[in-house]
Amino acid sequence: MTTPLSSEKANHARYVILGAGPAGLTMAKMLADRGIEEVILLEASDKVGGKCLSSEIGDHIVEFGTCYAIWSHKYILKQMKKLGIKRNFLRAQRIDDRELMDYIRDGSGPFFLWQVFKYLRLRGRLMSRAESNDPEVNATLAQPASDWLRANNLGKIENMMHRVVTSIGYGYLNRLPLIHAFRWVDFNMMVTGLLKFTVMPDGGWQHFWNRFAEGLDIRLKQGATRIHRDSAGVRVVTADGAEFSGDQLINTIPMDAFCKLTDPSDAETRIAESIDWGGYTTSLLSVANWPHDVPVNAWSDTCATDANDGQILFSRFECDDEDKRQLFTVGQLSSAYGLDELTELALFSAQERGAADPRLVQQIVWSYMPTYKADAVRDGLIAAMAEMQGENRTFHSGASFSHEAVSTISSFNAQLLAKVAP
Ligand SMILES: Cc1cc2nc3c(=O)[nH]c(=O)nc-3n(C[C@H](O)[C@H](O)[C@H](O)COP(=O)(O)OP(=O)(O)OC[C@H]3O[C@@H](n4cnc5c(N)ncnc54)[C@H](O)[C@@H]3O)c2cc1C
Structure with missing residues (x-):
């Protein structure tokens, strides 16, 4: 995977990228596709791909992190094709073991297609002005998603978001500022729903990222511990004392962690203070029996607007284990609980939903879903995030600057x- 530069230049490049997760890797590849190969990626862990964990059980792969690509993943789908990686389609998905469309139709307001057009039109208008720092737009984007949907009589879109926003861990609509729902639920998401286009890369996401990273200059186990930026350039010191330098820095790690490594600008400090990180736990359960006849099922009561963290949001059938018990993945919003409580809640919640004798097999807790504080959005956070790009020789990318999806x-x-390479 690593193709170092010539020895005397080995630790110097035009661009130094912090983090070889999806943000760092795709930026490095886009630069390479422009003919810019003087790029070094510094990665703290011993693997690429960031929040992706593909665990092999026999010939089946369980994804504990990144799972799906949908119609919105155009760039990634193109790369899968280029790499000759097959896409496996996820078959039917349901909510309360019912067709999702039936659940959506139960929402209030006029018929669904009309609501889709109205939603996309209003969303388009607001998003085109998201960076304008207009106080009225800021206030709208700061309000809880469900307040805005209800004020606009979009009850069916709200029901749709129970599945496509809350059940996949993006937060409860009565707490989530509208900007987050808008970033994720766009025209491409509607197309995904219509075409039922949800895929997983054959061999798993870790395999995809390993292949994607081929040819990039990635230094694994080189977590940045100190960053200096001045008129001469950028210098990054890593855990083992190695030093890397460059003309520009591209940061893809969370801003609160970044600020601890450097003398942050006022704008960087402001962003770090404006973001809450939710917790998300993925657990693999083994059950004697759980009669679901579709691979993925979500529950309306745990995804509804006023539900509590900790209950399971969805289940995905994986495969049978060697004792002929069934393996299911489940997900929980978890920032309010400790590990033991989460396990108890997952097992209890599964049992309540018909799982016989559930047992925990494997579990991982992620720091997941950067959520902007409503007050910060109201005070012009989105415009500030756009304006700061390039200051101090630094560009910022990653989940907290777009949305928690590849x-x-x-x-x-x-x-x-x-802006990075004009
Ligand atoms: C359970 C779960 C399910 C998901 N499902 C999907 C899905 O179905 N589809 C989808 O598109 N997305 C999904 N996501 C979201 C997706 O995985 C993330 O949005 C994406 O990984 C974020 O990429 P990133 O590069 O911004 O950050 P990360 O993936 O967090 O990568 C950041 C990288 O920086 C490294 N790093 C941290 N500190 C340092 C340092 N000091 N120096 C050097 N390196 C450092 C980290 O080790 C990491 O590799 C899911 C996420 C989770 C947790």
């Missing part, structure tokens, strides 16, 4: 590229 991250990078 699709939005790569689309964001495609736009940022015009």
Whole structure:
């Protein structure tokens, strides 16, 4: 995977990228596709791909992190094709073991297609002005998503978001500022729903990222511990004392962690203070029996607007284990609980939903879903995030600058590229 530069230049490049997760990797690849190969990626862990964990059980792969690509993942789907990686389609998905469309139709207001057009029109207008720092737009984007949906009589879109926003861990609509729902639920999301286009890369996401990273200059186990930026350039010191330098820095790690490594600018400190990180736990359960006849099922009561963290949001059937018990993955919003409580809640919640004798097999807790504080959005956070790009020789990307999905991250990078390498 690592192709070092010539020895005397080995630790110097035009661009130093912090983090070899989806944001760092896609930015490095986009730069390489522009003919810019003087790029070093510094990665703290011993693997690429960031929040992706593909665990092999026999010939089946369980994804504990990144799972799906949808119609919005255009860049990633193109790369899968280029790499000759097959896409496996996720078959039916349901909510309360019912067709999702039936659940959506139960929502209030006029018929669904009309609501889709109205939603996309209003969203388009607001998002085109998201960076304008207009107080009225800021206030709208700061309000809880459900307040805005209800004020606009979009009850069916609200029901749709129970599945496509809350059940996949993006937060409860009565707490989530509208900007987050808008970033994720766009035209491409509607197309995904219509075409039922949800895929997973054959061999798993870790395999995809390993292949994607081929040819990039990635230094694994080189977590940045100190960053200096001045008129001469950028210098990054890593845990083992190695030093890397460059003309520009591209940061893809969370801003609160970044600020601890450097003398942050006022704008960087402001962003770090404006973001809450939710917790998300993925657990693999073994059950004697759980009669679901579709691979993925979510529950309306745990995804509803006023539900509590900790209950399971969805279940995905994986495969049978060697004792002929069934393996299911479940997900929980988890920032309010400790590990033991989460396990208890997962087992209890599964049992309540018909799982016979559930047992925990494997569990991982992620720091997941950067959520902007409503007050910060109202005070012009979105405009500030756009304005700060390039200051102090630094560009910022990653989940907290777009949305916690590989699709939005790569689309964001495609736009940022015009500023990074004009
Ligand atoms: C359970 C779960 C399910 C998900 N499902 C999907 C899905 O179905 N589809 C989808 O598109 N997205 C999904 N996501 C979201 C997706 O995984 C993230 O949005 C994406 O990984 C974020 O990429 P990133 O590069 O911004 O950050 P990360 O993935 O967090 O990568 C950051 C990288 O920086 C490294 N790093 C941290 N500190 C340092 C340092 N000091 N120096 C050097 N390196 C450092 C980290 O080790 C990491 O590799 C899911 C996430 C989770 C947790």
